[in-house]
Amino acid sequence: MKVIILFITVSFINLAWADSEIETIQLNHRLAVEVLPEIQAFLPEQATARAFNDFIVLKAEPSIIKEIKQLINKLDTPLQRLRISVVMTDERLSDRQTSQIEADILIDNTGPSANVSIQRWSTKNSHNKEQHYQAQGLAGKPILINLSQDIPQQEQYLVLRPDGDLAVQTNTSYLNINSGFQAVARILPNHQATVDIHPVFSHLPSRKGSIDRSQIITSISGPVGTWIELGQIDNEKNIEKQGATSYHSHRQLTQTIYIKVESLN
Structure with a gap:
């Protein structure tokens, strides 16, 4: 019985991981290293994000990617002079x-x-x-x-x-x-x-x-x-x-x- 439960759990995790996509999001006004800490707090455990120059590389489910892109659009605003x-x-x-x-x-x-x-x-x-x-x-x-x-x-x-x-x-x-x-x-x-x-x-x-x-x-x-x-x-x-x-x-x-x-x- 324990073996069956473990098999179902692993299969569910693999299925969820298989639904993940990799999205590259370009920033126009702010550095990626500045925005990264602000979006990491909203990422689920299975999602990851990395900063490279003016890009954020995000690996997550499509729904999560959509939400994070909306958040980045609000954060990536021109700096005030x-x-x-x-x-x-x-x-x-x-x-x-x-x-x-x-x-x-x-x-x-x-x-x-x-x-x-x-x-x-x-x-x-x-x-x-x-x-x-x-x-x-x-x-x-x-x-x-x-x-x-x-x-x-x-x-x-x-x-x-x-x-x-x-x-x-x-x-x-x-x-x-x-x-x-x-x-x-x-x-x-x-x-x-x-x-x-x-x-x-x-x-x-x-x-x-x-x-x-x-x-x-x-x-x-x-x-x-x-x-x-x-x-x-x-x-x-x-x-x-x-x-x-x-x-x-x-x-x-x-x-x-x-x-x-x-x-x-």
């Missing part, structure tokens, strides 16, 4: 006043027409200094925002002249400190942008020639195309020298960092 803008400003963007000029130009006879859109930004503080940065990349992929700073380094040398006198020679070199962060941005169906920030901030310590780095991870979200506050930077003590007297003053300058995500598709 994004532009990330970063601004560092002394003022909060809510304090800004904007004026926008729009004009339509139409020239008869020659035929050309144009649309002109000008947006002017103004701040209440004329001493406000802003730094703007932009980078482009793909949604879900790290986009590097590189913020660089040149630190002047002065060195003095004693030079022995041919007449025997000593002269002081001063050379100024600039030490470049690259700092910034990586932004992994995504745009959700509800037109909200989420950004995972992987920053690497650099600063020059008291020990000359070395750079300390610290890494932080944070996440922010907000509407697409609007400025989202990332954080604030406070400085610093100022020293003014007049003659032999040094005047120390401490004023709090707060720079706010904003980030904006826009779709380029």
Whole structure:
């Protein structure tokens, strides 16, 4: 009896395996190695899938192949291109006043027409200094925002002249400190942008020639195309020298960092 049951079971498995087909599915927008893990979770035990370049080779029953092809069609979508803008400003963007000029130009006879859109930004503080940065990349992929700073380094040398006198020679070199962060941005169906920030901030310590780095991870979200506050930077003590007297003053300058995500598709 056991032999008969075993024979029936093996025959059923062989019959099911005989119904399997091999299908080669080409991807148009994504790599096969990226899509493969997402479809393997839906494969039955007897089905197999392999990734080769931009192809997925699937061995399964026709009904399973049909379902997996439908799933791949939903996954194999064009990657979204994004532009990330970063601004560092002394003022909060809510304090800004904007004026926008729009004009339509139409020239008869020659035929050309144009649309002109000008947006002017103004701040209440004329001493406000802003730094703007932009980078482009793909949604879900790290986009590097590189913020660089040149630190002047002065060195003095004693030079022995041919007449025997000593002269002081001063050379100024600039030490470049690259700092910034990586932004992994995504745009959700509800037109909200989420950004995972992987920053690497650099600063020059008291020990000359070395750079300390610290890494932080944070996440922010907000509407697409609007400025989202990332954080604030406070400085610093100022020293003014007049003659032999040094005047120390401490004023709090707060720079706010904003980030904006826009779709380029």
